[in-house]
Amino acid sequence: SRRFAAKSSVLDPPDVSRLAETARISISPEEVEEFAPKIRQVVDWFGQLQAADLQSIKPALRAADAEGDNLRDDEPQVFDNRDAMLSEVPTYEDSYIKVPKVLNKE
Amino acid sequence: VLGNYEAVIGIETHVQLSTSTKAFCSCPYNYGAQPNTSICPVCMGMPGALPILNSKVIEYAVKVGLALNCKLSLSSKFDRKQYFYPDLPKGYQISQFDVPIASGGFLDVDLPVEFGGGHRKFGITRVHMEEDAGKLIHAASGNFSQVDLNRAGVPLLEIVSEPDMRTGIEAAEYAAELQRVVRYLGVSNGNMQEGSLRCDVNVSVRPLGQLEFGTKVEIKNLNSFSSVSRAIDFEISRQVLLHSQGEADQIVQETRLWEEGAQKTVTMRKKEGLADYRYFPEPDLPAVTLSDEYVGRIRDSLPELPETKRRRYESLGLGMQDVLFLANDMNVAAFFDETIATGADVKSAANWMMGDIAAYLKNEKLSINGIKLVPRELASLIAAIKTGTISGKIGKEILLELMSKGGTVEGMIEENDLVQIVDPVEIEKIVNRVLKENPKQLEQYRSGKTRLQGYFAGQAMKETRGKANPELLNKILLQRLT
Numbered sequence: 088s089r090r091f092a093a094k095s096s097v098l099d100p101p102d103v104s105r106l107a108e109t110a111r112i113s114i115s116p117e118e119v120e121e122f123a124p125k126i127r128q129v130v131d132w133f134g135q136l137q138a139a140d141l142q143s144i145k146p147a148l149r150a151a152d153a154e155g156d157n158l159r160d161d162e163p164q165v166f167d168n169r170d171a172m173l174s175e176v177p178t179y180e181d182s183y184i185k186v187p188k189v190l191n192k193e
Numbered sequence: 194v195l196g197n198y199e200a201v202i203g204i205e206t207h208v209q210l211s212t213s214t215k216a217f218c219s220c221p222y223n224y225g226a227q228p229n230t231s232i233c234p235v236c237m238g239m240p241g242a243l244p245i246l247n248s249k250v251i252e253y254a255v256k257v258g259l260a261l262n263c264k265l266s267l268s269s270k271f272d273r274k275q276y277f278y279p280d281l282p283k284g285y286q287i288s289q290f291d292v293p294i295a296s297g298g299f300l301d302v303d304l305p306v307e308f309g310g311g312h313r314k315f316g317i318t319r320v321h322m323e324e325d326a327g328k329l330i331h332a333a334s335g336n337f338s339q340v341d342l343n344r345a346g347v348p349l350l351e352i353v354s355e356p357d358m359r360t361g362i363e364a365a366e367y368a369a370e371l372q373r374v375v376r377y378l379g380v381s382n383g384n385m386q387e388g389s390l391r392c393d394v395n396v397s398v399r400p401l402g403q404l405e406f407g408t409k410v411e412i413k414n415l416n417s418f419s420s421v422s423r424a425i426d427f428e429i430s431r432q433v434l435l436h437s438q439g440e441a442d443q444i445v446q447e448t449r450l451w452e453e454g455a456q457k458t459v460t461m462r463k464k465e466g467l468a469d470y471r472y473f474p475e476p477d478l479p480a481v482t483l484s485d486e487y488v489g490r491i492r493d494s495l496p497e498l499p500e501t502k503r504r505r506y507e508s509l510g511l512g513m514q515d516v517l518f519l520a521n522d523m524n525v526a527a528f529f530d531e532t533i534a535t536g537a538d539v540k541s542a543a544n545w546m547m548g549d550i551a552a553y554l555k556n557e558k559l560s561i562n563g564i565k566l567v568p569r570e571l572a573s574l575i576a577a578i579k580t581g582t583i584s585g586k587i588g589k590e591i592l593l594e595l596m597s598k599g600g601t602v603e604g605m606i607e608e609n610d611l612v613q614i615v616d617p618v619e620i621e622k623i624v625n626r627v628l629k630e631n632p633k634q635l636e637q638y639r640s641g642k643t644r645l646q647g648y649f650a651g652q653a654m655k656e657t658r659g660k661a662n663p664e665l666l667n668k669i670l671l672q673r674l675t
C-alpha cells in the first residue's frame with residue numbers, strides 16, 4: 088500500500104539496527120548510535136519535498152520517464168567474455184558457483 | 194472426511210515464458226544446458242549493468258491476461274523485491290508489486306467425467322511479470338551449495354488465483370487448464386516436470402458457514418497435477434482431523450513440503466512473521482505502457498481457446514468425454530476441426546480419433562503431428578465406409594497404413610482392390626463355392642449344428658480377403674442354408 092504525504096510529515100526515527108540487519112551490514116551498537124541522527128538528517132533534507140503543492144497533481148506511477156518504452160527485440164546474443172566474469176567468482180568449481188549452504192530464505 | 198468443514202484453496206502458479214532470450218538481457222535460455230554458460234553482466238548482477246525489457250515478455254503477458262479474462266493495466270511498472278539468497282545475483286528480484294499488468298479475471302474449467310464432471314469458474318486475482326532466480330543445488334554432503342545462473346533472469350508470469358477451489362481435484366484441474374491455455378497461446382510449454390509450470394498451493398479449512406478463513410498453510414514441491422490433488426486432499430484431512438480433535442491451534446501458518454514417497458505433507462519452516470521485501474519502483478526500467486491499439490491487435494490474434502472450443506464441440510452434439518479429449522491438445526483439436534470441415538461426420542471423426550488413432554499415437558509414442566495421416570484422408574475414410582465402398586474392418590487396416598506410411602484412401606482402395614463386394618449375385622457365387630468346398634461341415638449344419646453358419650461366413654471372408662459385405666453375406670448364406 089502506498090503512503091500519501093498529505094498526512095503527518097513526522098517520520099519515525101530510523102531503526103538503524105533493523106536497517107543494518109535487512110541490508111546484511113554488520114555494525115556495532117556504538118555505530119548504531121552514531122548513524123541514527125546522521126541518517127535522520129539525510130531523510131529530513133529530503134523533507135523539503137513536503138513544501139510542494141500536490142493539490143492538483145495526480146499521483147504518478149513512478150518518476151517521469153524521459154523517453155518511451157526502451158524495449159529490446161527477442162533476439163539471442165551470447166555474451167563474449169564469460170571467462171572474465173567467472174574469474175571474478177571467489178569459488179568457481181566444476182562449472183558451479185560454490186556458496187555456503189543457506190537453507191532459509193530471508 | 195470433510196464433514197462439517199469446508200476447504201478453501203488458492204493457487205500461485207509461475208509460468209516460465211518460452212521467449213528466445215531472458216527478460217532483461219539477450220542471453221538465450223536452453224533447458225539442460227551446461228551450467229553457467231548462458232550468462233552476462235546483466236543477469237549475473239554485475240555492478241553497473243542495466244536491465245532492458247524483452248518486448249516479447251509484454252506481448253506474452255498481455256496474451257495471458259486476455260485469455261484469463263482480466264482487466265489490463267494500460268500503465269504498470271516494475272518493482273524491486275529485495276532479499277538475500279545465493280541464487281539471486283542482484284540481491285533483489287525485478288517483479289511487479291502493487292500495479293500488476295493484469296488483474297480481476299477468471300478461468301473456466303470442466304472437471305473430468307471420471308471425477309463427476311461439472312463446470313467451474315475460478316477467479317484470477319492477478320497476473321504479473323517477473324524474472325526467475327538461478328538454480329541452487331544443495332550438496333548432499335558438506336557445508337556448501339552450488340549455483341547455476343543459466344536460469345537467472347528468465348521471464349516468468351506469476352498467476353494468482355482467488356481462493357475459489359474447494360477440493361484437490363478442482364485445484365488440479367485449474368492447474369491443468371492453465372497448462373492448456375499457455376500451450377494454446379504458445380507462450381510456454383507449461384511442463385511441470387521441467388519446471389516451466391510451478392504450482393504452490395494454499396490450503397485452509399473452516400467450519401461450514403463460517404465467513405472467516407482458517408489458518409492458511411502453503412504447500413510446495415508439487416511436481417505433477419496428481420500430486421497437487423493428493424497433497425491438497427492430505428492437507429485437508431490433516432487440518433480437519435486437528436479441528437475435530439479440538440487441536441485447531443496446532444495448525445500454524447507455515448510452508449509444508451509434499452513428500453511424494455511418504456504421500457504426506459511435512460513442516461518445512463514456520464513462517465516467522467511476514468517477510469519484508471522493501472518493495473520500491475525499479476528505477477532502471479521505465480513504466481510499461483500499453484495502447485488500446487496494441488491490446489486490440491493481440492486480442493485479434495488470439496487462437497480459439499480451450500473453453501470456447503469445448504463449448505463449440507458440445508454444440509456439435511459430442512458428449513463430455515469426447516469434448517474433453519479433443520480439446521485437450523490444440524494440435525488434436527486442429528486435426529479434428531480440419532477433418533469435419535470437409536464435411537465428415539462429427540461422431541465418426543471423434544470415434545476414430547479417440548479410438549484407433551489415439552491408440553496408435555500411444556503405442557508409437559508419437560504426437561498427432563508425427564503421423565502421416567492427414568485430416569482430409571480421415572474424412573475420405575469415413576465417407577468411404579459410410580457409402581459402403583469399404584467395410585469398417587478394411588477401414589481399420591487402411592487407417593494403419595495411412596498413419597504409418599501416408600497415401601490416400603482412394604489410392605489404397607484401388608491398389609489393393611479393397612472395394613467391398615455388395616453385388617448379391619457375386620456373393621451368391623462365393624457362398625455356393627464355400628458350401629461346395631465344405632461338404633462335411635454342411636452335413637453337420639443340416640443335422641443341427643447351426644453355429645457353423647459362422648464358419649461358412651468366415652471362409653467366405655477369407656476367400657474375398659474381407660471384402661464381402663458382412664450383412665449381405667449372412668443374409669444370402671442363411672437363405673442358401675435353409
